[in-house]
Amino acid sequence: MTRKEYDVSSARRRELGNELKFVREQARLSGHELARILDWAPSKISRYEGGQRTPSELDVAVFLTSCGVKRTELERLLELAREADATYWVRPHNQELPDQLRSLMIQESSASAIRSYEPLVVPGLLQTEGYARAVFQWIGKLDADTVETLVNARISRQSLLRRRMPPKCTFYIHERALRSVLGGKQVMHEQMLFLGFSASLPHCSIRVIPGSSGHYAMTGSFKVLDYAAFPPAAYAETYTAGLFVEEPRDVATYCEILERLDRDALNGGQSVEWLAELASDFDRAEEHQNDVSRADVV
Numbered sequence: 001m002t003r004k005e006y007d008v009s010s011a012r013r014r015e016l017g018n019e020l021k022f023v024r025e026q027a028r029l030s031g032h033e034l035a036r037i038l039d040w041a042p043s044k045i046s047r048y049e050g051g052q053r054t055p056s057e058l059d060v061a062v063f064l065t066s067c068g069v070k071r072t073e074l075e076r077l078l079e080l081a082r083e084a085d086a087t088y089w090v091r092p093h094n095q096e097l098p099d100q101l102r103s104l105m106i107q108e109s110s111a112s113a114i115r116s117y118e119p120l121v122v123p124g125l126l127q128t129e130g131y132a133r134a135v136f137q138w139i140g141k142l143d144a145d146t147v148e149t150l151v152n153a154r155i156s157r158q159s160l161l162r163r164r165m166p167p168k169c170t171f172y173i174h175e176r177a178l179r180s181v182l183g184g185k186q187v188m189h190e191q192m193l194f195l196g197f198s199a200s201l202p203h204c205s206i207r208v209i210p211g212s213s214g215h216y217a218m219t220g221s222f223k224v225l226d227y228a229a230f231p232p233a234a235y236a237e238t239y240t241a242g243l244f245v246e247e248p249r250d251v252a253t254y255c256e257i258l259e260r261l262d263r264d265a266l267n268g269g270q271s272v273e274w275l276a277e278l279a280s281d282f283d284r285a286e287e288h289q290n291d292v293s294r295a296d297v298v
Contacts, residue, residue, distance in 0.1 A: 010051075010246060011103070011107055011233050011244045011246060012080070012244075013051040013053075013054055014050075014051035014106070014107070014110065014230070015051075015080065015102075015103050015106045015107070016048075016051070016055070016060070016077070016080050016081055017048055017049045017050055017051035017052075018049075018051070018106050018110075019077055019080065020048055020049050020055075020060070020063060020064075020077075021049040023063075023064060023067045023069055023073075023077075024045075024049070024063075024067055026067070027067035027068055029067065031045045031046060031049070034063070034066060034067070037066050038062060038063070038066055048063070055081065056081075057078060057081050057082060060077060060078060060081040061074070061078060064077060064078075103242070103244070104235065104242060105157055105160075107225055107233065107235070107244070108125075108157070108160055108167070108225065109160060110227065111167045111225040111226060111227055112167055112168070112226050112227055112228045113167050113168040113169070113170075113225075113226040114167050114168075114169045114170070114223055114224075114225055114226075115169075115170045115172075115223060115224045115226075115258050116169075116170070116171055116172065116221070116222070116223035116224075117172045117173075117174075117219065117221060117222055117223070117257070117258065117261055118171070118172070118173050118174065118177050118221045119174040119176065119177060119219060119220070119221060120174070120176065120177050120180070120221065121135060121177050121180070121182070121221075122173065122177060122178070122191060122195070123171050123173065124154050124157065125157065125158055125160065125161060125169070125171075126158075126171060126194070126195055126198050126206075127154060127155075127158075127191070128187070128190055128191050128194050129151060129155055130183050130187040130190060130191070131182060131183055131187055131188075131190075131191045132150075132151045132154045132155065133147060133148075133151050133183065134182040134183030134184075134187060135182060136150050136151060138182060161198070161201065161203070161204060166203045166204075167203070168203050169203060169204050169205065170205045170207065171204075171205070171206050171207065172207045172209055172258070172261045172262075172265055173195075173206065173207070173208055173209065174208075174209045174211070175208060175209060175210055175211040176211060178192070178195075178208065178275070178278060179278070184286075185282045185283075185285045185286035186282075186286050188282045189279050189282040189283045189286060192275050192276075192278050192279035192282060193279050195275050196272055196275045196276055196279065199268065199271065199272050199275070200272075205268050206268070206271050206272070206275070207261070207262070207265035207266060207267070207268065207271050208265060208266045208270075208271040208274050208275070209261060209264060209265050209266075210264075210265075210266065213264040213265075219257065220236060220237075220238070221236070221237055222234060222235065222236040222237075222254055222257075223235050224251065224254050224255055224258060231246065231248065231251075232251050232255075233245065233246045233251065234246075234250065234251045234254040236254075
């Protein structure tokens with residue numbers, strides 16, 4: 001199916017629609033009630049909130065004002081409305097809850113399937129609290145409160161995998177990411193066990209990429225999000241920004257990489273066994289380190 005055969009809707013437009021719906025519901029207004037206030041057809045409210053039509057900046061301002069939105073939130077959503085419907089969409093990283101993370105959570109929650117590749121760290125949707133904290137502490141520029149805010153947001157984001165109808169998720173993780181120690185051997189032991197548990201979920205598949213399989217560690221992390229009613233999108237993350245890509249030819253490039261990963265990865269059963277062995281290795285290393293520490297004290 002080509003992009004033109006879909007009810008075309010960009011990731012940006014769907015995020016704006018999601019935000020508008022949230023604001024209306026917070027104001028305890030139904031779509032019909034807000035339509036009467038604004039003297040709009042109810043279908044106009046529905047199309048805006050469903051991301052099927054791009055509202056003008058004026059319409060967004062009137063919509064938000066009628067819902068009693070505060071000035072700071074009004075300015076944030078007006079800025080989102082100003083961004084053009086483009087097939088490339090950059091979301092900068094900020095402190096507190098970044099716009100990039102807010103956008104990603106909205107897109108993940110509406111996806112029917114998510115396929116991702118991580119060459120350097122465990123995917124955020126699969127991180128334990130201890131591992132996530134170690135990741136953010138490693139960045140080095142975040143104060144303790146910001147680290148905890150981001151850790152809590154990351155753990156809350158994982159509710160996506162526990163909801164009644166979760167997306168089908170396939171995680172390709174490079175061996176290097178799994179062997180790199182963040183937070184200590186005990187944190188890594190717990191993280192490997194959690195990955196094994198996550199792989200037992202019927203909608204979740206974890207595939208380990210052996211270090212001997214090509215130069216995949218040279219490829220940056222990315223994910224492809226599939227939707228039931230919209231074209232697929234790709235998302236790639238850098239140190240300072242997250243990039244949504246919706247140009248069909250470019251999304252196809254990411255899909256081709258995923259196909260190569262699928263051929264070279266261990267299968268699901270092999271990956272679970274590999275993770276269990278690595279968990280045991282980390283556990284033994286932690287015990288050995290403790291024995292050495294006790295011997296030094298004596």
